Amino acid sequence: MTDIAAPASGLIRPDKDRFLSEDNPFEAMMQRFDHAAQLLNLDPGLYKILRNPEKQIIVSIPVLRDSGQVEVYTGYRVLYNTSRGPAKGGIRFDLNVTLEEVKALAAWMTWKCAVVNIPFGGAKGGVVCDPGTMSMAELERVTRRYTSGIIETLGPDSDVPAPDVNTNERIMAWIMDTYSMHKRHTVTAVVTGKPVEMGGSLGRREATGRGCMFVTREALARIGLPMQQARVAVQGFGNVGSLAADFLAKEGATIVAVSDKSGGLVNPKGLDVADLLAWAQEHRQLAGYPRAERVSNEELLTIDCDVLLPAALENVITSKNARKIKAKVICEGANGPTTAGADKILEEKGVFVIPDILANAGGVTVSYFEWVQDRGGYFWDEDTVNKRLEAIVTRSFREVVGLSERHKVNTRIAAYMLAIDRVATMHRLRGMYA
Ligand code: NAD
16 A cells, blocks of 8 residues: 555545536446545545546547438547556447546546556547447448547557447447558557457457456355355346356356346246357347246345346446345446445445456456557467456455455445555656646
């Protein structure tokens, strides 16, 4: 822990009233940040620096629709902090994208990269659009025009996007191509989450779910519950949830409930995850699966289980349902599934929470491996990727738990303390350019 001067308490959150409600994502992040900053005795100057995004870009994206009409979309890219290295963070295409949300997600990425100690800062981007109503050609035009709008910030040494909500490998390939055409040479390391054929990393698709499995295994060992006796409920059966369920089942856990947008399934004796994966692949949803009872998404959260793995949405564990949760361990596969109000209740109940910035950091860790491989021009086999992921994630878990025990704080605040301290240390060592 670095020795940082005591804050003048009056300086903490001078503009708190500017922030809206508890489920405002930036507010949720700032509440945890403030708590950790106070415990760290963060210098007031550093506090001011770390609570403000470094750069916020807003672009208008004129695009020709297939109908011949022009539409203008709004795009954002926020670089929250780049003191530790190039900004890293996904790009989402969604009607609900707001600057406030992009700022919060960019800050989260800063802390997430610092928790696992990879040399990246944090960023996030988004375009306010409904990709469900767009043709492939329109999606490509939006992607390329947005990329050219933010091209000055992009680059392997400055800002490296990745997929997020409603964006995928295909879109990363278009960003890489647009950037490379401007640079007049191929630059694979400008994005991660690319197709493996064009410089993506083996193991990237599975990395977040695999990371969830590693940290759950560590948490179960801490509470003395063997994996073979652990009953797990998973909310969300997409990339993170379905793969986490699969990895945990392969480790010997019993998956008692899963859900997606179409509803939930339960079997206290255990669901056949391979069979569920095949069903979801064929039917694109869990609804209709015949070999389990149905359960609502709300019920799933409070079902009788040992591990709850929210891997779908923000703000699903709140002060309203936290008391009813029976799980001993919560592994936050999703970003921001637990509100700050619920944190306190879970702590009182003695639930072991593996916070999102640690639990789902497997994805950005293998993105880092992808960037390293692209820059080195030398690619690793999948086993090497998975072993290096396991080493980083389990080491980070132990660092967070060690800090939580030493400072007698919950694991989320310990993760923030670890992250903020690492970013603050970099600022202190670098000094201030004036
Ligand atoms: P995804 O789109 O592949 O899957 C989301 C799943 O959630 C789907 O099964 C969907 O049906 C389900 N869902 C949606 N609404 C629901 C509801 N109301 N109740 C229950 N389930 C619902 O997304 P993903 O990549 O798996 O991401 C899930 C979460 O994990 C997000 O919060 C994301 O930000 C976070 N995350 C993802 C990664 C990654 O590498 N994919 C990395 C870090 C964090």
